[in-house]
Amino acid sequence: MTSKDLTEGQPLPPAQLSGIFGIPGGEDVSPQLSWSGAPEGTQSYVVTVYDPDAPTGSGFWHWAVADIPASVTELPADAGNGTADLLPPGALQIPNDARLARYIGGAPPVGHGRHRYFIVVLALDVPSIGVDENTTPAFLTFTAGTHILGRAVLTATAETTG
Numbered sequence: 001m002t003s004k005d006l007t008e009g010q011p012l013p014p015a016q017l018s019g020i021f022g023i024p025g026g027e028d029v030s031p032q033l034s035w036s037g038a039p040e041g042t043q044s045y046v047v048t049v050y051d052p053d054a055p056t057g058s059g060f061w062h063w064a065v066a067d068i069p070a071s072v073t074e075l076p077a078d079a080g081n082g083t084a085d086l087l088p089p090g091a092l093q094i095p096n097d098a099r100l101a102r103y104i105g106g107a108p109p110v111g112h113g114r115h116r117y118f119i120v121v122l123a124l125d126v127p128s129i130g131v132d133e134n135t136t137p138a139f140l141t142f143t144a145g146t147h148i149l150g151r152a153v154l155t156a157t158a159e160t161t162g
Helices: 135-147
Strands: 044-051 060-069 092-094 116-122 148-158
Touching: 044 135, 060 135, 116 135, 135 148
Parallel strands: none
Antiparallel strands: 044 060, 044 116, 060 092, 116 148
8 A cells, every 4th residue: 555645654744634623734634545456356445544542442543434346446635525526436434433424634632642543455355345324433344354355554643742
C-alpha cells in the first residue's frame, strides 16, 4: 500500500488531522491510498483507520469502508468526506467511533503522547461482507476476520502538544 499523502512512520499531515475535534489546521481529509498485489481470489476490500492509543480502553476507529469492489485499487484523497461521491459504487462507509459515516482525522488529546494510526486494507474472499450501514468498525473487522486473504498496513503518527 502507498499513499501520496502519508509516509510510513511519519506524522499525519494537517489535512489528515481533525478540525472537527478542534485540532488547529485539521481538515478531516481522508488520505489518498493505492494498493496492489492482491491475493488470488480477492473479491472485495475493506479499508480502516484505527488509533489503538486513544484513551478509551478500546482505541478509536477513525474510518471504515466495506464492500470496495476487487477491481478498485485506489481511493482518492477525501473519499471519506461523508458524501460517498468519491467512493466506488457499492462501497459502504461505516460510522466511525464518533458515529459519523466519514473519515475523522487524528486528534490525540493534548499531552497524551504520540498516537499511532494504522491504515489497513484487507483483501477479502467475498464480494460483500454482509454488514449494514449501522454496524461498528469493530464488528466489521470481526466479521471480516474469517474472510481475509491478505492485509496491507501503513502506520502514521500524531501528537498534540500543549
